[in-house]
Amino acid sequence: xxxxxxxxxxxxxxxxxxxxxxxxxxxxxxxxxxxxxxxxxxxxxxxxxxxxxxxxxxxxxxxxxxxxxxxxxxxxxxxxxxxxxxxxxxxxxxxxxxxxxxxxxxxxxxxxxxxxxxxxxxxxxxxxxxxxxxxxxxxxxxxxxxxxxxxxxxxxxxxxx
Numbered sequence: 001x002x003x004x005x006x007x008x009x010x011x012x013x014x015x016x017x018x019x020x021x022x023x024x025x026x027x028x029x030x031x032x033x034x035x036x037x038x039x040x041x042x043x044x045x046x047x048x049x050x051x052x053x054x055x056x057x058x059x060x061x062x063x064x065x066x067x068x069x070x071x072x073x074x075x076x077x078x079x080x081x082x083x084x085x086x087x088x089x090x091x092x093x094x095x096x097x098x099x100x101x102x103x104x105x106x107x108x109x110x111x112x113x114x115x116x117x118x119x120x121x122x123x124x125x126x127x128x129x130x131x132x133x134x135x136x137x138x139x140x141x142x143x144x145x146x147x148x149x150x151x152x153x154x155x156x157x158x159x160x161x
Contacts, residue, residue, distance in 0.1 A: 012043070013042055013043065014040075014042045015039070015040070015041045015042070016040050017037070017038070017039040017040075018036075018037065018038050018039075019036075019037050020034070020035065020036050020037070021034065021035040023066070023068070029069065030069065030070065031067060031068050031069035031070070032067070032068045033065065033066065033067045033068075034066040034068075035064070035065055035066075036063070036064040036066070037061065037062070037063050037064075038061065038062045039059065039060070039061040039062075040059070040060055040061075041057065041058065041059035041060070042057055042059075043055050043056070043057030043084060044056060044057065050090070051089065051090045051091075052087070052088070052089060052090075053086075053087070053088040053090075054085075054086070054087055054088075055085070055086040055087075055088075055100075056083075056084065056085055056086075057083070057085075057086075058081075058083050058084065059080070059081070059082050059084070060079070060080070060081050061079070061080040062077060062078070062079050062080075063077070063078045063080075064076070064077050065077075076108070077108060078106065078107070078108060079105075079106075079108065079109050080104060080105070080106045081105045082102055082103065082104035082105070083102070083103055083104075084100060084101070084102055085100065085101045086099065086100040086101075087099050087100075093128070094127060094128045094129075095125070095126070095127055095128070096125070096126045096128075097123070097125050098122070098123070098125075098126070098138075099121070099122070099123050100121060100122045100123075101119075101121045102119075102120040102121060102122070102142075103117070103118070103119050103120070104117070104118040104119075105117055105118075106118065106145075115145065118142055118143050118144065118145075119142070119143050120140070120141060120142035120143070121140070121141055121142075122138065122139070122140045122141075122153075123138045123139060124136055124137070124138030124153055125137050125138060126157075132158065132159040132160075133157070133158050133159075134156065134157040134158075135155075135156055136153065136154065136155035136156065137153065137154055137155075138152075138153040139151065139152050139153055140153060
């Protein structure tokens with residue numbers, strides 16, 4: 001019996017990102033605002049066999065807002081910490097399901113309150129028609145500060161060549 005499988009044969013174990021929005025003038029007042037963002041994330045497979053994949057990851061991000069007014073400078077630091085636990089089940093050569101839970105803390109880490117915690121998740125089913133075409137259907141959910149946030153996911157993977 002011959003079984004062929006085509007997939008990305010790697011995952012990004014570690015990502016480090018830094019970006020800066022240079023100081024720009026404020027519209028409603030004299031002064032400037034600058035944004036610095038730093039993010040580090042990692043993910044690793046915990047268990048893998050032919051039909052099951054489990055991934056565990058974490059991410060830390062920090063946003064520094066610097067506002068300068070005349071001779072006064074105001075700095076605000078916001079931190080985000082999340083955990084990622086994912087499970088992928090391959091039901092057959094043509095059908096698979098992916099789930100990920102994403103609990104997150106968004107806070108200044110000085111005065112942490114219950115509304116600084118968010119619970120999110122994603123579920124995506126993939127139906128492969130052939131080796132060059134697959135449909136994806138799922139949803140992303142998160143408890144945002146303003147209330148529940150749901151994004152439907154509809155996608156297709158198509159190798160044109």
